[in-house]
Amino acid sequence: MISEKKRKFFLILLIGGSVLAISLTFYFYQLFFSPNTMVDSDRVYMLKIPSNGVFKQVSKQLYDERVINDAISFAFVSKILGYQDNLKPGLYKVEPKMTNLQLVKMLKSGAQVPVKVTFNNIRTKEDLAEKITANLEVTPDQFLHLIQDSVYIRKFDFEEETIMSMFVPNTYEFWWNTSPEALFDRMYKEYQTFWTEERKQKAQALGLSQKQVSTLASIVQAESQKSDERPKIAGVYLNRMDIGMALQADPTLVYATGDFTLKRILNIHKEIDSPYNTYKYTGLPPGPINLPDVNSLNAVLNAEKHNYLYFCAKEDFSGYHAFAVNYSDHMDNARRYQRALNAAKIF
Template structure:
């Protein structure tokens, strides 16, 4: 009888142990290998982990945005695999129905998803700061603090007037949490990559430095949105530079005035005393008046060789220009355009 009781107790213990083992095995399998992310979604989730974020911050984002279904099991595995003490900042792509193991391994690895940074149609440093940091962790103010720091930008061989030349408009792949300093380093490398020996030689043959090419390209770009006529406009300004004639470029006056809504430059505007007033001062202004794109830079480097010294907008408002080699021809073209402006009541 006593022996039967012992057998029954042993059997109960064996069954209980087996049930517990099976339960624990099932639980651990669930923790490691069962889908636990975005169970009701088919869209990826982009997780941004800031440079100062902790595991608590990360888990709160995953919970609040309903990314992780079972936060407890995720937290258990994160602790087991030492992720809670090794949070790595960055941008991570979380796919639907990832397991806890896949998710923790991704976050622990630091394998970020790169972002695309594009900036163009930029006039001022503030414009650049807004566009270049739009999808990055750094703020506009952090970028502006560096781009306006005359001591800092000197390490790249630029000054406050020419620093915009260092940023060549394009689309770049970067990490979301790239620091402002690392961003400047990257843009400097891209600048040096753009200025190949061939481009430098072309600039030298024009009697210009790369920075001066950028300055002239910014004027050419402001003068015309038509890429096919930019080399001809560049040729006009190069002819003027060779003759030491003032460039007399209206966009430089607009920049000097800081009024980018100005539709028509008048004689009173030409009295503005500014190094950017190319009616008052011959030669190139101190720096670019916008961020010239690659097309505009190459338009200067591959400028047309012609005898034109003047141009003005065509009276048909097509965006193209009428070119002239003599002042008489130019005045005739200008009268047509001024008449069209008056007829359109643009004063």
Template sequence: MQKRKRFMIGMVIFSVILTSFSFYFYQVFYGSNILIEKQPEVVVIDRDDNFDSLRNTLYDNAIVDEILSFSFVAKALGYQDNVKPGVYLLEPNMNNLEAVRRLRAGDQIPVDITFNNVRFKEDLVEKISATTGIDETEFLDLLNNNEYLSTLGFNKETIMAMFIPNTYEVYWTISPKALFDRMKKEYEKFWTSSRKEKATALGMTPVEVSTLAAIVQDEMYIPSESPTIAGLYINRIKANMLLQADPTVKFALGDFTIQRVLIADTRIDSPYNTYKYRGLPPGPINLPTIASLDAVLNYEKHDYIYMCAREDFSGYHRFAKDLTQHNKNARLLHKALNDRKIFR
């Protein structure tokens, strides 16, 4: 009888312990441990992060409530030695098992890269690396690597034409070369048969259209004038005239703060100086927008070959068909610049 009693007590104790452990392990794996209550939380795991740094980030940012249980599940699922970089979304009231499984699977969410208002390669690198894990030095090196760029049909002067300004969805872990491949596909998608036909009608390649569009974009303040400005430069090209585009001089000088291009500036010996060298420069002086590209392809047909900014600083231009009228327009602008003491 005594043995039976002790046995029953032992079974009760064992059942209590088993129940307690079962409940504990259930809570560890399935209990809500993610403190996010309303909106999903984005977690960025860098390439040099390990489990310790990730765990600290989750705890310090109040994303994980009980860090020991999270670590236990991570170890049980082999995640501690298998941390994958990327951008992840943790949702309200997730449990440890759900969170660790998502992170362990590398189930990333895409990120958006947007690049516009870009002039130099360094600007492009900065915008792209800001929202991805791309190494800036590696990406910039590729932008200047003629051997690699030739496989894409470009060189270090023309490569900027391949990047069509827009917003693109990629994964944070995308490699520089994978991004180049993606941009080449987007470039080919942009250059439809219709756009190519219009470029051919102009006697230009897509890269040359981009190069001219970049000049038009820098000359333009009022978007509605873009096709007119494009038509003016096309007229000069057809007449075998120097383009004499001030933005190309500023690019050659590396100074876009200049408000007044001087005669001395136009003497700089650079292939980008269209006051000195005939035809288009070696490549785009910025990343022309889709609107600027289409402005060239759909240029306005007219007889203008000269222009200068209006003296009222409205952003509009005065266009002229001959040098006599242009000189009159230019004198109005020069007087306005002098009155405002703008000499550079």
């Protein structure tokens, strides 16, 4: 028989083991199921994990930014669930009072949140690079490297002069860690989506390619900020093209000079030897002079049919234009506007 002393020993051992087991169970429960993110705050934290990120950096960032209270427990759960060696780059929304289990499972699954990318009012490739990458991991320099690569852009059937036509201004959703190449692929798909069969047929009816529509739309957009007037201006340029008349578009001269601060075009500017000088060379320039928005593109595709060949800014500086069928009436309009410019000391 077991002696009384041995019975007590086993009882103590049993109790001690039970207490230890309960303590360990409670400890591990806390590691996995106790809140560990912003326990004393209701703020939301947006975590960016770069494409070359490592676990130590992520853990340190979360701890230093006071997102997690206990870095050791976070590291332990990450190790157990195999996350430390399986980081997924992206942008993640860390909610307050998340447990280590919730946080690690979210990060491991790659359940990132999309970012909005908006670009408009673009003049140059450099402008586009700054705006389109503003909320992305991609840098402006990485984007510029591709858009200036004549071999790369040829895969989309564009040239250096026309590649800007591929980017249709709008607001899009992307993953934060979208690669430069994936960004271009997506923009090409959006371009194809914009050019529906109906729009292609309208362009064909005007005798224009899709790229030429973008080029003309960029001129129309530069001429007027009034969206309701753009179809009429588009009609003027189409009338000029129909009779072989030079477009004589002042915005193309501004583009040719590279000085976007010019407020008044002088005769000396009309002598610039550039394919973008539409006073010297007939037809459309080689490519768009800005990034035309959807309104401007549609203004060309739905251009007004009329007999106007000329237009000039109104002397009231309203932003609207006075239109004329003949040169004599146009010069009357132009003189009124020039007098207003002189009175306003705009030279």
